[in-house]
Amino acid sequence: MKNLNSRQAMAAMLLAAASTSALMAPAAAQTMPVADTQAETRMTTAAAPVSAGKPALAQAGVAGTVDAKGDAGSAATPQMTRDNGAPIGENRHSKAAGDFGPVLLEDTTLIEKLARFDREREPERVVHARGTGAHGVFTATADISNITSASLFASGKQTPVFVRFSTVIHPSGSPEGMRDPRGFATKFYTDQGNWDLVGNNLPIFFIRDAIQFPDMIHSLKPSPVTNKQDPNRFFDFFSATPEATNMLAHVYSNLGTPASYRTMDGNGVHAFKLVNAKGETVFAKFRWISRQGVKNLNGAQVATASWNYLTDDLYGEIAKGDFPVWDLMVQTMKPSEFAKLDYNPFDDTKEWLGVPFRKIGEMTLNKVPTNFFEFTEQSAFAPANMVPGIEASPDRMLQGRLFSYSDTQRHRIGANVMQLPVNRPLASVVNNNQDGQLDHATRTSDVNYFPAATAAKSTDARYRASTYAVDAMVDAKPIAKTNNFAQAGAFYRALSAQDRADLVTNLAGDLNVVTSARTKTIMVSYFYQADQDFGTRLATAVNVPMADVSRAVADYRAANPAQTTRR
Numbered sequence: 001m002k003n004l005n006s007r008q009a010m011a012a013m014l015l016a017a018a019s020t021s022a023l024m025a026p027a028a029a030q031t032m033p034v035a036d037t038q039a040e041t042r043m044t045t046a047a048a049p050v051s052a053g054k055p056a057l058a059q060a061g062v063a064g065t066v067d068a069k070g071d072a073g074s075a076a077t078p079q080m081t082r083d084n085g086a087p088i089g090e091n092r093h094s095k096a097a098g099d100f101g102p103v104l105l106e107d108t109t110l111i112e113k114l115a116r117f118d119r120e121r122e123p124e125r126v127v128h129a130r131g132t133g134a135h136g137v138f139t140a141t142a143d144i145s146n147i148t149s150a151s152l153f154a155s156g157k158q159t160p161v162f163v164r165f166s167t168v169i170h171p172s173g174s175p176e177g178m179r180d181p182r183g184f185a186t187k188f189y190t191d192q193g194n195w196d197l198v199g200n201n202l203p204i205f206f207i208r209d210a211i212q213f214p215d216m217i218h219s220l221k222p223s224p225v226t227n228k229q230d231p232n233r234f235f236d237f238f239s240a241t242p243e244a245t246n247m248l249a250h251v252y253s254n255l256g257t258p259a260s261y262r263t264m265d266g267n268g269v270h271a272f273k274l275v276n277a278k279g280e281t282v283f284a285k286f287r288w289i290s291r292q293g294v295k296n297l298n299g300a301q302v303a304t305a306s307w308n309y310l311t312d313d314l315y316g317e318i319a320k321g322d323f324p325v326w327d328l329m330v331q332t333m334k335p336s337e338f339a340k341l342d343y344n345p346f347d348d349t350k351e352w353l354g355v356p357f358r359k360i361g362e363m364t365l366n367k368v369p370t371n372f373f374e375f376t377e378q379s380a381f382a383p384a385n386m387v388p389g390i391e392a393s394p395d396r397m398l399q400g401r402l403f404s405y406s407d408t409q410r411h412r413i414g415a416n417v418m419q420l421p422v423n424r425p426l427a428s429v430v431n432n433n434q435d436g437q438l439d440h441a442t443r444t445s446d447v448n449y450f451p452a453a454t455a456a457k458s459t460d461a462r463y464r465a466s467t468y469a470v471d472a473m474v475d476a477k478p479i480a481k482t483n484n485f486a487q488a489g490a491f492y493r494a495l496s497a498q499d500r501a502d503l504v505t506n507l508a509g510d511l512n513v514v515t516s517a518r519t520k521t522i523m524v525s526y527f528y529q530a531d532q533d534f535g536t537r538l539a540t541a542v543n544v545p546m547a548d549v550s551r552a553v554a555d556y557r558a559a560n561p562a563q564t565t566r567r
């Protein structure tokens with residue numbers, strides 16, 4: 001039986017099981033009459049060509065197999081070897097002691113083949129396991145040396161990139177249309193080292209402190225008892241996490257089921273610190289604006305989607321030479337501007353609404369990897385991979401991410417993860433980190449310490465990180481300006497009437513699975529505080545009495561007096 005048939009059978013089973021639960025629903029169709037969602041609130045670019053994107057993927061043909069004994073060794077059919085390079089004479093039959101005898105342990109070809117097969121999987125990413133990648137090029141289009149010394153932004157300069165798109169919660173091999181934020185991670189191979197902008201399609205995030213991330217992910221992943229994702233569990237978590245209201249409104253809108261990876265914007269989400277050659281700093285947020293437009297699927301379209309529709313679309317369009325393009329935009333703020341904000345500028349549950357965007361470059365994806373595992377699966381993006389001129393802000397989520405990614409990658413792939421072709425910088429690596437599994441650093445010097453008069457290495461003061469003063473009471477407590485609901489309301493009101501209706505339907509689909517009246521009521525009360533129409537329609541859709549919602553709002557306001565009326 002062909003592999004495809006078993007995949008299709010699984011897809012059919014999953015479709016049958018999906019019922020009304022939006023988060024559980026497999027996704028997206030290849031025919032997609034899709035709306036450019038939120039066009040008025042996202043950045044627009046002049047004359048951006050918009051295409052609905054209908055991949056017409058050719059069935060991949062089988063290149064042809066040759067019997068190992070055929071014309072082995074000719075130029076057309078290379079001689080097979082073992083991993084040690086030694087030619088092998090037989091690849092179809094094990095070495096056995098006669099017709100009725102056992103197979104011999106001395107059959108090194110067999111043992112090696114099975115042993116390598118046994119080790120074909122590396123642990124999948126703990127999140128963002130299902131993804132697809134492509135190579136491309138970034139071109140800087142503006143001189144921004146006044147705000148950053150990052151060499152990749154010298155106007156006109158071209159930098160190779162590798163991008164990986166992904167879903168967040170669902171495992172490797174899951175249907176690509178499952179409702180989720182979408183990862184949009186870009187690795188820039190700059191001449192001063194790799195810069196990874198590890199973002200999402202949505203401009204904000206669920207939580208604002210890294211210490212909550214493992215709990216949130218545990219609630220969203222399948223239950224440790226039933227091994228099923230369960231809205232009872234994640235809404236239990238979110239009912240105690242009002243700052244997630246903005247992100248939940250985004251994820252349950254049709255942005256949670258994009259029509260294609262080409263038709264998504266990307267967001268760095270956090271503020272970063274930019275530093276110019278004089279050591280002056282500003283804070284900045286990055287956004288990729290898709291020239292293909294933002295297009296999404298609604299629940300009905302997603303329900304008829306094929307399993308791999310996002311990968312098929314990306315690979316198909318690139319194969320046709322229809323290369324997707326994004327403009328890179330930047331927003332900047334100085335600390336002197338922070339006082340006027342009614343939110344914390346380093347709170348990743350907030351957008352910097354009203355702060356102007358400026359185009360600083362464009363990116364074209366023009367080649368799919370020659371091998372999925374070697375490039376896409378083994379790619380290792382890490383917010384800690386920054387280059388001179390780009391530094392971290394005090395965003396508490398970003399600070400946690402600086403540790404988490406490189407740590408997981410040393411476990412997921414190995415200590416020498418950075419030596420793999422997809423992760424290796426173009427700039428040469430000079431330091432005394434060494435050894436570990438699968439080391440291929442080809443070190444020849446015996447000076448693996450610093451300082452060393454016998455073989456000096458230098459550290460140029462130009463690349464010192466920026467300095468800043470900290471004068472505060474060390475404590476583990478929430479930020480002051482939480483303002484949990486205003487931006488979720490603004491998002492809701494900016495949606496088209498149809499997108500608002502779809503948001504309520506999508507959210508109600510999962511909220512109706514929740515058996516706890518308390519959890520449901522609190523969740524509705526959050527959306528009500530974002531926007532009264534939103535909350536009222538949701539209350540009707542999930543059968544929660546408005547009197548209960550009002551009580552929950554009053555309870556929340558009593559416990560959080562500073563929040564009460566911010567819009």
Ligand code: HEM
Pocket residue numbers: 124125126127128131164165166182183184185198199200205209210211213267268269270348379380381397398400401404405408409412
């Ligand atoms: C403190 C909060 C967070 C933690 C601890 C965290 C942790 C992780 C980990 C461990 C991975 C797997 C990395 C790998 O195996 O290579 C990952 C992947 C990813 N995360 Fe996060 N994450 C956090 C928040 C975020 C946020 C806010 C965003 C978006 C701005 C984000 C975007 C991504 C993306 C796009 C990937 C996939 C990268 C790829 O394609 O390989 N994460 N995250």
